[in-house]
Structure formats: structure tokens, C-alpha cells
Amino acid sequence: MNDQPNRIISFAEFELDTVHRRLSRGGETVALHAKAFDLLTFLAQNNGRIISKDEILDAVWEGSFVEEANLVVQISNLRKVLGETKNAPRFLVTVPGKGYKFAADTSENLLMIETHSVSELTIEHEEEIIPQWQTLREKTAFGRKWFGVGGIAVFAALTIVAVGWFLSRPAQTVENKQLKLAKLTTNGKIVNATMSPDGKFAVFAQKEDAGESLWLRQLETGSENRIASPQPHEYVGLTVSPDNQFIFASVFSKNEIDPLIFKIPIIGGVSQQIPNIKSGASISISPDGKRFAFTDSNNAEKETLLGVADIDGTNSRILIRAKHDLRYFEMFKSSPVAWSPDGAFVAVAVTEKNENGSQAAILMIDPNDGSERYLTEKRWKSLSNPAWLDADKLAFIAAEEDGLPSQIWTVSRKTGEAKQLTNELQTYNWLAAGSGKILAGQVNFFSSLRIAEFAESEKTLKVREILTASDQIDLADWGANGDIVYASRASGKRELWRMNADGSNQKQITFDANIRFGLAVSPADESLIFGSRQADKKGIWQSDSSGQKLRQLSDGSDQLPDVSNDGKIVFHRGVGYAEGVFLTSNSEPNPRLLREKCYFPAISPDGAQMACYFMDWEADRKWRIALVATDSGALVRKISLPIPIYERQIRFHPSGKYITQIFSAGENLKMILLPVAGGEHKIFDGLGKGSSNLPEWSPDGKQFLYPLIAETQDAVLLTDF
Numbered sequence: 001m002n003d004q005p006n007r008i009i010s011f012a013e014f015e016l017d018t019v020h021r022r023l024s025r026g027g028e029t030v031a032l033h034a035k036a037f038d039l040l041t042f043l044a045q046n047n048g049r050i051i052s053k054d055e056i057l058d059a060v061w062e063g064s065f066v067e068e069a070n071l072v073v074q075i076s077n078l079r080k081v082l083g084e085t086k087n088a089p090r091f092l093v094t095v096p097g098k099g100y101k102f103a104a105d106t107s108e109n110l111l112m113i114e115t116h117s118v119s120e121l122t123i124e125h126e127e128e129i130i131p132q133w134q135t136l137r138e139k140t141a142f143g144r145k146w147f148g149v150g151g152i153a154v155f156a157a158l159t160i161v162a163v164g165w166f167l168s169r170p171a172q173t174v175e176n177k178q179l180k181l182a183k184l185t186t187n188g189k190i191v192n193a194t195m196s197p198d199g200k201f202a203v204f205a206q207k208e209d210a211g212e213s214l215w216l217r218q219l220e221t222g223s224e225n226r227i228a229s230p231q232p233h234e235y236v237g238l239t240v241s242p243d244n245q246f247i248f249a250s251v252f253s254k255n256e257i258d259p260l261i262f263k264i265p266i267i268g269g270v271s272q273q274i275p276n277i278k279s280g281a282s283i284s285i286s287p288d289g290k291r292f293a294f295t296d297s298n299n300a301e302k303e304t305l306l307g308v309a310d311i312d313g314t315n316s317r318i319l320i321r322a323k324h325d326l327r328y329f330e331m332f333k334s335s336p337v338a339w340s341p342d343g344a345f346v347a348v349a350v351t352e353k354n355e356n357g358s359q360a361a362i363l364m365i366d367p368n369d370g371s372e373r374y375l376t377e378k379r380w381k382s383l384s385n386p387a388w389l390d391a392d393k394l395a396f397i398a399a400e401e402d403g404l405p406s407q408i409w410t411v412s413r414k415t416g417e418a419k420q421l422t423n424e425l426q427t428y429n430w431l432a433a434g435s436g437k438i439l440a441g442q443v444n445f446f447s448s449l450r451i452a453e454f455a456e457s458e459k460t461l462k463v464r465e466i467l468t469a470s471d472q473i474d475l476a477d478w479g480a481n482g483d484i485v486y487a488s489r490a491s492g493k494r495e496l497w498r499m500n501a502d503g504s505n506q507k508q509i510t511f512d513a514n515i516r517f518g519l520a521v522s523p524a525d526e527s528l529i530f531g532s533r534q535a536d537k538k539g540i541w542q543s544d545s546s547g548q549k550l551r552q553l554s555d556g557s558d559q560l561p562d563v564s565n566d567g568k569i570v571f572h573r574g575v576g577y578a579e580g581v582f583l584t585s586n587s588e589p590n591p592r593l594l595r596e597k598c599y600f601p602a603i604s605p606d607g608a609q610m611a612c613y614f615m616d617w618e619a620d621r622k623w624r625i626a627l628v629a630t631d632s633g634a635l636v637r638k639i640s641l642p643i644p645i646y647e648r649q650i651r652f653h654p655s656g657k658y659i660t661q662i663f664s665a666g667e668n669l670k671m672i673l674l675p676v677a678g679g680e681h682k683i684f685d686g687l688g689k690g691s692s693n694l695p696e697w698s699p700d701g702k703q704f705l706y707p708l709i710a711e712t713q714d715a716v717l718l719t720d721f
Contacts, residue, residue, distance in 0.1 A: 009044045011091065011104040014082070016044055020503070022468045023081075030081055031446030031710055032470045033426075034490065035060065039074050043092070043102035052099040073424050075100065179421060180720045183442075184217060188712030189667075190441060192430060194238040194247075194282070194335075199435025203247055203266075204715050205235035209666035214249070216266065219437075219717065227268035232644055236333045237282035240266070242289045250279050252332075253644070257621045259332075261294075261313075274313040280332035284339045284346065285311065286367070293339055293346045293367065295331040299597060299615075302579075304329040306337070306348055308367050319346075319370035324574075327352040330384060335430065338386040338394065339367070340413075347375060347386045347394055360398065362386060362411065376416035382406065385431035387438075395421075395438055397428050408440060408718065421721050429713060438718040446710040447473040449486060451501065451703050452671075452687065452695075460686040461671070465708075466503035474707050475519040477696045480526040480545060484705060487515045487530075496528060496547050509547030517559030523699070524567035525586070531559040531571075540571050540584070553584055554591050560600055562651070564607030568630060570594065572601055572612075581612050583630055594633050598626060600648045605656050609636060609676075613648045625650065625659060627676065639674055642681050649694045652676075654701040662692045662706055669708070671695060 009016040015024045018041050023030045032040070038060045043051070053071060061070070075092060084090040093101045184202060191212060193204035202217045212235055214228035227247075236259055237250030245266055252259040259280040262271040279294040286292065289311060296305045302324045309316035322329050328351045330336040338347045345364040352359055360383035362375040380398040384406075387395050392413050399406045405427035411418045421438075422428065430441035449467040467473070469488060476486035479498060488497050496510040496519070516531035516538070526545040534541065539554040540561050554571065561571040567586055573579045581601040582591040594601075598612035609627050616624045616638065625639040645663045653660055658673040669687035690710040697704045 011044065016041060020468065021470070029446070029448070029468055031444055031712065032081060033077065033444070034470045036074050036077050036081070037470055040078055043100065047102045047104060050095050050098050050101045056099065179718060182717045184715040184717055186714060188714055190713045190715050192235045192238050193432065193439055193441055193715045194240055194430070195432040195434040195437070195439040196240045196244045197242055197434050198244060199437045200244070202439055202715060203238055203240060205238065207667060211666065214247070214264070225268070227266070228264065234646065236280045237335065239282050239285060241285055242287055248274070248283055248285070248292070250281060250283070252280055257615050257623070276313040276316055277309055281330060282335035284337040286339045287341055287343045291367070293337040295329045295336050295348070297331050304331050306365065308346075319365055319367065320372065322350065325353065335385040335387070335432070338388055341388055341391045347388070349383045349386055349396065362394065362396070375413060376411050376418055378411070378416070378418045387431050387433040389433050389436065389438070395431060395433050397431050397440070408438065421718070436719070438721070440716055440718065441713045442716045443711060443713045445472040446470055448708045449473060449476055449484070449705065450688070450708055451705055454702055454704060456682070459684055461684050463686055463688065466501065467499065472709060474693045474709060475515065476705055476707060477519055477521045478698055478705060479521055482698075485519065485521055485528060487519060496530070510543065513543075513547070513550070518561045518571070520561045520563045520569070522563045522567055523565045529553070529561045529563055529569060531561065540569070554582065558582070562601060562603045564603045565605050566607045568603060568607040570601040570603045570610050572599060581610060583610070594630065595626060595628050600650065602650045602652050602659065603630070604652045605654055611650055611652065611659050613650070623648070625674070643672070651694055651697060654697050654699055660695050660697070662687065662695050664691060
């Protein structure tokens, strides 16, 4: 799309900034996916004109081979954002048989319709009919733009290959039905959700200023009751008992090592801890209500575990031990197990390693003897939240490739046939099933990069926003000349970009770098250091300041690099289980282990010390920060956390006097300064609402750069699939 320079389009209470790619309502930024932004811009620029679906697809998805279902989904998303429905449009008018028309006075903000806040709109029970994986449009080969000479011949060849692949591929289809999706919540604050086995009510945890609360919703009437007031902890797993009388909640308290399981009456009341069992994920209860399955970790043996226990926590035994170098069970903020309706098997999501990298599968485990088999031969890149729809079909959330949104799937126990139910730009998180219905969490991201002016005497920081995006931008650092390097998916892949400190002159500098976890700019030589996967080679990689001349510094599941002024690099090795923190540099090609079982490192500006999080098993089993000498690996001192903190990402202040971290206090973000030599800590606010990542300091220590990520999650109900 070709936007006009410095074009700002105003309509009603909205303002569309096509240069900075920002939609605002009354001055407040509105979260919008990148493709939805492109679609809104194109429609607004053609205000008052009926535009055919072909023309829209050609303009917004230029050069891409897509289905009309994508357009339907994006129009639906825009209607929600703009506060309208198909039957009561404000701006997006459907013209049957012809296409769409954007109808608004875009000149001087004169169109003032429905002045209430979009966040106040009640869209509960409103259903969107989403066409699922329709056949490709007949006009695609002739009506869409293809680049280069011989496009039709190329298309014909690709069609032959596609047909051959389709006929020879394993069983995997998407039913040609219309899926009904109804939003149950609209506040975007849902963090976890589940459903009763009879499908009559939903239970969800919600983020509030004082912590997380627990709610019960009757699905037929829509009535809601809060059954647990906000507390400073996380509900990392929720399950309803087969008799619909109790909620089994895995609860993680700040600075504690072990999540605990509690039994809570469904009508509210005194909770009871389930002894002897710890799990940071949802459990699954057998149909007779007498036992439950769970996952856990054994850090000492570098393994995750699948176990079963009696419903009161007694008679616990381990069925499978998954060694980290071979396979891994999810055991935190997930729902990895599902007891089959006949009680014969437990389905569990597992990630396994082989010569092709890591792949996710579904195992069927006999709860009596631990014998196992695969439910289907199909594999995914990621898979979670299995839940039985009936005796044959298992529903779950999965993504087939890195970077793709996780969608809802089903697989047949009898045939092993896999079917994808959703095909949307939103990603899904959490899934439960009951009485032929699916309850899931639907997630949207909106990101901004911000710079905070720092002064120790000021408790509230002055912040300015320099970049907004409708995807997740969570990696950024200061460049050599005061500019900024950051990771973005604006090109369709996660690559590195560079821009001025005011957000101008954005330029992509890497191509096919496949940025993963972590980014740092070396003050020693201005090189860029980041986690990456190159041709299935994972590790820490380095490029020059322009993003070229890539070379691998480490080989493993490595992430979160940090670099000192003299070029020493520390990084964290391990996913799920951390082996520890390693040290390397340009002159030290073989990484050296600094400290085992340590997480999320930072290195001091002079390179003499490294800081990382660790579980203090020897003391009181709480999280602490270890200061370690980089020359010897010796422990210098421990730093206790003066307040409860969930996040585990730290940086040194350029002075070397403080360790700094951004943390969440309810919905608000704050920053804490922890003196390296001991003493009183300091807390600063004013950073905004949402979640964040590492604070990256400017060399003079007067500013720091940080991403602000607004992740909204609502509960949705899926039927008619």
C-alpha cells in the first residue's frame, strides 16, 4: 500500500495516523493488528466508494495468495475496534454482492455517532460466523497480481505440485462448516479460564489492581459472581471437578518456588490445599473423580514429570520421566493433561527433540502402568491445552510453524485425523471443553517502545512514546550513535530494524535472521548480539552494526544475551529448564559456564560481575539474585527481593551501582533499583499499564528504553464445529 506522506485521517472520535501506523480514539492508542490497520487505511482512503472484495485483497494482501476468509475475519475485527456490528454499522457498510464501503465524514471530525467508550460496548453473546478454510476463489489465478514474467505458468506449476501434495499428505482437513464464536468477556483482562464438564458455566481468573480474582459465569444467563477476591498471586491452572462442585486451582505466589494446588468450592468459601503435590499447571481429574493427573519438574535431574495421585493428594506416583535432552512436558501456566472420558488414558502434550529439531505431539498414557502411544502421527511446532470433546475427539491449541498464531484443532482417537477449527490472525491460549462446547482464551497484542527520563530524585518518571505497533515488539537496545535497534515482524518475519531515537527513519537491517529471544548492542565494537535459529542451528549469533556478517557464538537453546563495555557476553542456556549462565566474547569462542541453575543474566558495565536469578534452596526456597565474579565464577553475594516480583529480567545501571528491573504492580508497571553493595531500594512509577521486558539504559544513565506490551485476552465460546 502507498500511503501519502504525513497523512492523518480523522473520523468521528478516531484519528488514523498512516505514517506512524497508529489508530487513536480521543487521544488514546487503540490496539490494532498490522493487517487490520492496512485494511482500515485502505478503506478510509477510499471513503464513500464501494470496493469489491477482489480490489481489497489485491491492495491489502498485495502479492499474497490468500482466502476471502481472511478479509471476513479482519472486517469483523475492525467492527469490534470501531464499536459497531454488521447489522448496526458506524463506518463499515457491507454492500451485498458488491463488497464494502467506508462511510464517514473524514474531513473535520464532524461525524459524532455513539460517543460512549469502545471499552464500554456490550458485545457479549454476539456471534461472528467465520467461514473456515473456504476453497480458493475461482478468480484468483487471473484477478490477482503476480510478480515477474510467466506468473500464470508459475501458478499452474504450483497448482500441480499443490494437488500432488494434497493427495499424498497425511490425513488433515478442516471441516467446511461455519464456526460460531461468541465473546464471553470484553475487558481484555482474563488470564486463565476453564469450563465445567457439563458446559453450564465458565470459571476464569481476571487481572485487577490488587492482583488476580476468580469469577464464575453462568453460560446460559450470562450472570457472573466473584468467588475469590483479588490476591497478589497467579492462577496458573484451573480445573472443575467432574461433579461441578469444586475448582482445583494451581496458585503461584510471588517469590515462592513451588506453586501449590487448592480445592475451592464452586460457590465460594474456604479453600483447602492439596498436600504433597506441586504443579504450576492445570491438573486433569479422572471421570470418577477419584484421581488426577499432573505435570511437574525435577530440576536436579533435568527432567519434567507426568504423575497421578488420589484426589486428596495421597498415593502420588510418577508415570513418565521426560529428560530435557529428549522430551519435555509443559508444567507452568498451561493445561498439558486431559483424562479421557472412559478413564482409560491420559492425553498429554509433549515436545520432543530429534534430528529435525523439536516437534510437539500428543501421547496417550495408561494411568495404571505408564505405557504410552501416540494419538496421531501428525506433529506441530507447538501444542498445548488438550481437552476431550467426547470419547473420540480431542481438542487442543497448536501452531504448525514458528511465528504463526496458535489455533484450535481437533484430532480423532479412532482415526488419528487432525482438523483445524480456527484460522485467524489472533492467537489462542487456554482451552477447555464441556457438552460439545469449547472455551478458549483469545489473545491480541499491541506494543510500543518508550523512553523514560531518569532522575533519582523523582519518583514518577517522565515517559515519551517513540514507536507503536500492532504486534509484539519486546526486544530493543540503544545503538552506537544514540539510535535504537529493535526486533519487529513488520516485514512478515521477526527481523532487526534501526531507527532514530525519536522514532523516525525506520529501516530494516537484517533479512532471514529469525530473531528469537534477546538482543544486545556491544559498546566495544557496535556489533549486534541476539538469539536466533539459522537452518535449525539455535544459539547466540552476532552481526556487525549494519546487521550483516552473521556468525554463531554459541550452539544450543541459548537466549537473553547481555554485553559489557569491554565485550564480555553472558547468556542463559535452556528452555523450560535452565542449565545456567554462560560467558563468551569475541576472543573467547568457547562459552564457559559461570553458574548452574541460574536464570536471566545481566553483566556489569566493567564486566567484572554477573547477576542472575536463582532459587535459594539452601535458605528459604525463595527467588534471589546472585552476584557472581566473571573471572572465577565465585558467588560474591546474594540480593534478596524487598517486594514480591513475578518478572525475572534485570540490567545493571551504567554506573554499576544498581541492578534495575521493571515489574508489574497490578496493571501498572514500575521500576526498582537494587543497590549492588546493599542498602535501601528505590521504586519509580509512571511507566504505564501492561507488561514489559528489559530496561536498556543509555550510556550516560539518564534515560532507559523499554517496550510496553498490552496483551488483551478474553474468553470466547466456540460452538457448531
